[in-house]
Amino acid sequence: MRYMRPFTARSAQGLVARTYAQIKNARLKPVLRTTAPSCFAPAGRRPKAETPLPVGNARLKPVLGTIAPCSFAPAGRRPKAVGRTLWLALLLALTALATTSPQGIGGPAGCAAQAPVGKASAQADAFRYSRFTPQVIYVDGVDSTTLEIATSKAGVAEVSVLWDDAPLRLYDDRTHGDRVAGDGIYTLNGLTLDWPAGLPLPFEGVLSTNGFQVTLRHSDGSLETLYDPVLGMVRPDQRLPFVDLGSGLSATRAAFFIVDSTGQIFPNMPLTSLNDRYRPLRAAAQRLYSALPDAFDFLFVMPDARIFEPSGYGEHVPYCIMARNDVQHIGVPLFDESASFGSHGRLRAVVYHSWDIGAILDHEIGHAWGMRTGYSLGVVDSNPPPERYGHWLAQADIAGQMSQFVFSGSNVGKLTSNGDGTWRLAQQSSGTEPYSPLELYVMGLIPPEQVPPVHRLVNPNYSNPQRVTAQQVVTVTIQQIMAAEGGPRVPAYPQAQHDFRGAFIAVSDRPFTDAERAFYTLAAEFFGSSRPGKWYETPFATGTGGRASLDMRLPVFSWLYLPVIRR
Numbered sequence: 001m002r003y004m005r006p007f008t009a010r011s012a013q014g015l016v017a018r019t020y021a022q023i024k025n026a027r028l029k030p031v032l033r034t035t036a037p038s039c040f041a042p043a044g045r046r047p048k049a050e051t052p053l054p055v056g057n058a059r060l061k062p063v064l065g066t067i068a069p070c071s072f073a074p075a076g077r078r079p080k081a082v083g084r085t086l087w088l089a090l091l092l093a094l095t096a097l098a099t100t101s102p103q104g105i106g107g108p109a110g111c112a113a114q115a116p117v118g119k120a121s122a123q124a125d126a127f128r129y130s131r132f133t134p135q136v137i138y139v140d141g142v143d144s145t146t147l148e149i150a151t152s153k154a155g156v157a158e159v160s161v162l163w164d165d166a167p168l169r170l171y172d173d174r175t176h177g178d179r180v181a182g183d184g185i186y187t188l189n190g191l192t193l194d195w196p197a198g199l200p201l202p203f204e205g206v207l208s209t210n211g212f213q214v215t216l217r218h219s220d221g222s223l224e225t226l227y228d229p230v231l232g233m234v235r236p237d238q239r240l241p242f243v244d245l246g247s248g249l250s251a252t253r254a255a256f257f258i259v260d261s262t263g264q265i266f267p268n269m270p271l272t273s274l275n276d277r278y279r280p281l282r283a284a285a286q287r288l289y290s291a292l293p294d295a296f297d298f299l300f301v302m303p304d305a306r307i308f309e310p311s312g313y314g315e316h317v318p319y320c321i322m323a324r325n326d327v328q329h330i331g332v333p334l335f336d337e338s339a340s341f342g343s344h345g346r347l348r349a350v351v352y353h354s355w356d357i358g359a360i361l362d363h364e365i366g367h368a369w370g371m372r373t374g375y376s377l378g379v380v381d382s383n384p385p386p387e388r389y390g391h392w393l394a395q396a397d398i399a400g401q402m403s404q405f406v407f408s409g410s411n412v413g414k415l416t417s418n419g420d421g422t423w424r425l426a427q428q429s430s431g432t433e434p435y436s437p438l439e440l441y442v443m444g445l446i447p448p449e450q451v452p453p454v455h456r457l458v459n460p461n462y463s464n465p466q467r468v469t470a471q472q473v474v475t476v477t478i479q480q481i482m483a484a485e486g487g488p489r490v491p492a493y494p495q496a497q498h499d500f501r502g503a504f505i506a507v508s509d510r511p512f513t514d515a516e517r518a519f520y521t522l523a524a525e526f527f528g529s530s531r532p533g534k535w536y537e538t539p540f541a542t543g544t545g546g547r548a549s550l551d552m553r554l555p556v557f558s559w560l561y562l563p564v565i566r567r
């Protein structure tokens with residue numbers, strides 16, 4: 001059944017516009033009530049570094065254990081208290097789209113998400129979480145999905161979704177795909193999307209994600225509007241061959257699929273506790289190694305749904321776990337725990353990424369080297385050893401993938417030198433964001449001579465975000481950093497490894513669809529490409545300026561002679 005009228009060119013543009021509005025909104029989600037470590041996102045889709053919390057909510061503090069909790073992202077639902085501001089951001093995005101290409105939308109549209117967020121009202125809490133099943137569809141007007149909106153039930157009179165500009169009602173009465181009558185989970189099945197033939201999808205022509213507006217009407221007549229549900233979209237011709245490996249495992253040319261029907265990896269999706277952040281990644285890695293060779297430096301694990309903390313419905317956010325470290329003098333101890341993931345010494349790190357095209361993969365992969373070099377010199381925001389991970393201090397002008405953001409009033413950015421004794425708060429680019437020289441040194445991709453001095457600002461004055469000054473400026477050189485870490489990096493450039501292999505793992509609690517297989521495969525190939533960054537995601541090789549490569553092809557399938565798209 002079709003719930004949409006066919007797209008006109010105008011409505012297609014509207015969908016593109018909402019897609020980009022969603023990108024901007026998708027990362028504007030501080031955790032409201034989760035216990036999961038998290039941080040705020042600066043406005044804009046995709047902060048690359050965990051950001052300091054502007055409000056004193058201890059529950060939202062990242063708890064840096066032995067895992068890098070890359071929590072800037074969408075942890076938790078969108079704050080209702082700032083809905084109006086986000087609406088403005090959305091409208092600004094739509095306005096921009098009317099006159100520019102989608103790529104023309106640059107940095108943050110606002111800074112709503114950094115504002116203190118509390119419960120707007122008791123009734124505003126009726127929304128809990130949303131889920132599309134399947135999570136990805138072909139935009140052919142035929143492939144369909146089911147939307148579920150979970151509410152607290154009490155006081156909810158009606159739930160609707162704005163679908164191609166038409167409000168459609170969801171049901172909680174065992175019709176329209178609803179599984180349990182009267183449980184507060186409102187459902188609508190048969191939702192399709194159409195896309196004009198010949199019009200490329202916004203992400204590399206073949207993919208997109210789109211957010212949808214949901215309205216809860218309360219019994220007292222008040223309305224609760226949010227943009228929580230996000231659906232993946234794939235161009236209809238992207239139907240990729242795959243191999244069934246048995247035991248719920250399958251693979252395409254660049255993605256490995258696990259049907260986790262017993263919840264060994266992500267139990268009870270989408271309400272999944274991740275109190276133990278190691279367990280799901282170890283379980284997923286072990287399943288991969290049961291079918292594929294130990295040939296990967298990095299694994300990237302993504303649930304085939306947005307998953308939420310059961311205790312507060314905050315969405316889980318990306319993080320990285322190092323499996324081993326064999327690099328000396330970068331501030332991380334030597335260790336090898338790769339066996340606990342099922343690798344025999346090859347695996348370097350495993351990344352958890354929330355459901356998405358993969359916007360934060362480039363930041364997370366940086367944590368494979370910890371990113372706490374120079375900690376004792378005060379340029380790193382982290383905990384003392386044995387902490388393995390870190391980010392550059394917001395007040396240091398390292399300005400790479402791994403920097404904390406400065407929040408100052410309505411200004412958010414990475415501290416960046418103007419070269420004249422002043423600094424600016426540089427907004428994050430939605431396109432290519434390169435790794436900084438210090439990061440490239442830590443990764444072994446440039447020699448120390450190419451790392452310029454970094455500066456730490458003491459009592460900075462952010463009143464002019466384009467010309468930041470400070471009471472005192474502390475200069476830290478790479479020679480000082482090397483001395484503090486016991487010497488230059490070993491192995492040094494150019495002997496250090498620079499060609500890497502990765503495997504993308506998607507995990508679902510039900511069989512994958514062709515559209516989902518295509519979505520994850522294409523997303524993985526983009527990250528392994530040397531394409532320019534987009535949607536706040538920079539392919540790894542691009543981020544290194546071509547100094548390193550990341551091959552996301554699954555080697556076991558060479559016998560299939562499948563052409564792998566090299567973009």
Ligand SMILES: [Zn+2]
Nearest residue numbers: 050068069070
């Ligand atoms: Zn991080």
